[in-house]
Amino acid sequence: MTQPDGRRTTLLATLALLAMTACWGSTFFLIKDLLDRVPTVDFLAVRFLIAGAAMLLVAPRAISRLSPEVRRRALVLGSLYGVAQILQTAGLAHTPASVSGFITGLYVVATPLFAAVILRSRISGATWAAVVLATVGLGVLSLEGFSIGYGEAITLVAALLYAAHIVGLGAWSKPADALGMSILQVLVIAAICTAAALVTGEPGVVLPDRGADWASVVYMALVAGAAALLAQTWAQAHLPPTRSAIIxxxxxxxxxxxxxxxxxxSLTGRMAIGGAMVLTAMLVVEAIPRRKIEGEVPHIAV
Structure with a gap:
């Protein structure tokens, strides 16, 4: 790949991650309303079941084209993400949403640590500065108070699992495998969430009973679920894990x-300042020159 082509692909990968992140951000107020009527784990099960079914319908042979090694890696990644979803959801029942959002965002710190230890990546001082700035920005944006308890502890575990998922995608994903890996990950997440719904809730999975709720679920399944995970899997085949986490x-x-x-x-000053800090961190990491040792992500065996 020539240097201009490489820069173009990196830019497209960055934009794909930003679009995916915007989709995720657009679901918060929808989920907050929906969970008044549908249990959280049941909602997650329905969301990912729809996403998996739709992806299989569009590309029924994508998984069969994966090598056994890639399938095994996708199973590991889907399991990490699925368990993280359950733990984050369980933690949210015991901690304020603002604190949960901040602790979950600590994957920004955990990702470069995991990348340095597991992948032996060298993280530059400027990148660490961007990590710190993003973390402080998340705190300003999200926190109004903070305490340590059961909810916070399991949410932190979820953040570590999200970081491991980001590092794993960076190490294992390849553009040619992105579709098949995404589908298999979604199916694994759906299986984990469905099992949790059957074990922890009422017999069977509780379904939405309003047309508007179904519209929200379908949007979150197809756009913020299937399409977003596909974008993340493809984008992380082209971006280092730490850069992805900051974006x-x-x-x-x-x-x-x-x-x-x-x-x-209402827009508050805290929202504006915290958001500006996170945005600045992203711009800083995008402006850092791409050294070869930072840009390469070794593929590790499982």
């Missing part, structure tokens, strides 16, 4: 933006 830290910024634009919330 993805824009999620609460987009969440605040959509909450103000569509959810009826």
């Amino acid at each position: 993805m830290s824009m999620e609460p910024v987009f969440a605040a933006f959509f909450a103000v634009l569509l959810g009826g919330e």
Whole structure:
């Protein structure tokens, strides 16, 4: 790949991650409303079942084209993400949403640590500065108070699993495998969430009973679920994990933006300052020269 082509692909990968993060951010106020009527784990099960079914319908042979090694890696990644979803959801029942959002966002810190230890990546001082700036920005944007308890502890575990998922995608995903890996990951996530719904809730999976709720679920399944995970899997085949994590830290910024634009919330100075800090961190990491040792992501065996 020539240097201009490489820069173009990197830019497209960055834009894909930003679009995915914006989709995730747009779901917060929808989920907040929907969970008044549908249990959380049941919602997750229905969401990912729809996403998996739709992806299989569009590309029924994509998984069969994967090598056994790639399938095994996709199973591992889907399991990490699925368990993280359950833990984050369980933690949310025991901790304020603002604190949960901040702790979940700590994958921004965990990702470069995992990348340095597992992948032996060298992280530059400027990148670490961007990580710190993004973390502080998340705190300013999200936190109004903080305490350590059961909910916070399991949410932190979820953040570590999200970081491991980001590092794993960076190490294992290839553009040619992105579709098949995405489908298999979604199916694994759906299986884990469905099992959790059957074990922890009422017999069977509780379904939405309103047309508007089904519209929200379908949007979150197809756009913020299937398409977003496909975009992440493809984009991370072209971007180092730490850079991806900092870009993805824009999620609460987009969440605040959509909450103000569509959810009826008021813009506060804390939102503006925290959002500006996270945005600055993303711009800083995008401006850092791409050294070879930072740009290469070794593929590790499982």
